Amino acid sequence: MIHLIGAGGLGLLWAARLARAGMPCRLILRDTAALNAWQNRHQLVGLTEGTRHFDIEVPAEVASTGEPIAFLIVATKAYSAQAALASVAPRLKSGAQILMLQNGLGSQQAASQTYPAQRVLYASVTDGAWVASPAQVVWAGKGINRIGDPFGGEAPSWLENLNAATIASQWVTDIEQVLWQKLAINCAINPFTVLYDCPNGEVPLHAGVLLDQLIPELHQLLACYGARIDLEHLDATIRQVINSTAANSSSMRQDVHNNRRTEIDFILGYAVRQARSADLQLPTLERLYTDLRSRLVALGLPPD
CATH class of the missing domain: 3.40.50.720 (NAD(P)-binding Rossmann-like Domain)
Incomplete structure (x- = not known):
């Protein structure tokens, strides 16, 4: 059963x-x-x-x-x-x-x-x-x-x-590496879809240089925790997911539209806590986390 x-x-x-x-x-x-x-x-x-x-x-x-x-x-x-x-x-x-x-x-x-x-x-x-x-x-x-x-x-x-x-x-056999890479993809897409209220495909247009700065920071985080992926591959994977799901609304954006609590604490929040624990200086990740929390509060939703 x-x-x-x-x-x-x-x-x-x-x-x-x-x-x-x-x-x-x-x-x-x-x-x-x-x-x-x-x-x-x-x-x-x-x-x-x-x-x-x-x-x-x-x-x-x-x-x-x-x-x-x-x-x-x-x-x-x-x-x-x-x-x-x-x-x-x-x-x-x-x-x-x-x-x-x-x-x-x-x-x-x-x-x-x-x-x-x-x-x-x-x-x-x-x-x-x-x-x-x-x-x-x-x-x-x-x-x-x-x-x-x-x-x-x-x-x-x-x-x-x-x-x-x-x-x-x-x-x-390496499920935690798989989940770390998926976490990085979610961190690079979901927060921006909420901040700019846009489908996945519009993230590069709205995020611009912030996305370009964020991806190398996410690569640093993954490398620190043993996820074996080079920067170019991570960058290409994130942009491929953005393109292949261009018309989709991220799960985080759907939650916001339905006035539901998001999973920020297990996506961007987890990434930030792990970066701090490892003494990594990732200013774009920190800024994105702060901005997203502020946006959720403004919408009357829990920031965690």
Whole structure:
């Protein structure tokens, strides 16, 4: 049985694909009211994939009841991950596998520290999904999930099941390097999309020289923490992502437009804290962090 906690866009997307592939799964909801609403919708997830639409039944339960959990996928926002795990902690089997799908860094390491009796795996997710209405999710962009164990170890057998459910996944032995590089990409795109309220493709136009200054600073940060990528490759990767997602609105910008808390603390905030801890002088990164926090406060949103 696969248990999945987090009923946002990514959680609904994964749950729908698992159930569509005939794999036993349960979506864990936050409380009885949410479960009642789910059951009133006949436990159906509406999945829109291009021009096709599917209604897929996904059984659900609340965190406090149900069988012991052997495999848990955590698909919440980064700032909610610890609370979500705590809600099901009494149900986690010793040796249970926990797959973290969060943006940024910090929530994964916190899970590893808090649950040493379980195997916590990290994922870098590039699928795009958004919730059109309650229990209706749009698969906006197909990506690949890179999954790994920060402490080493072999690939789990269920990786084949994910691929069978069209959740394209590959095992990597350097997952933290993968996540550091993804963090750098997010730091170079997401904050500017909020500051200038623009889609990804317009970031170079608005950010200008700040982007040019930021990328070498991000390279310094990655090099300090062991991520093996040269400056030219990092620069080219960031600009390729900007071009390939030009029409997209970043997750951080979507959160702002929906008046929701952002994941700044696990993206730009994490980068700044790690730079300070290493005594790196990265003025553009610091300025971007200050400006973004000020912008969020001006919009009435939490700055962390």
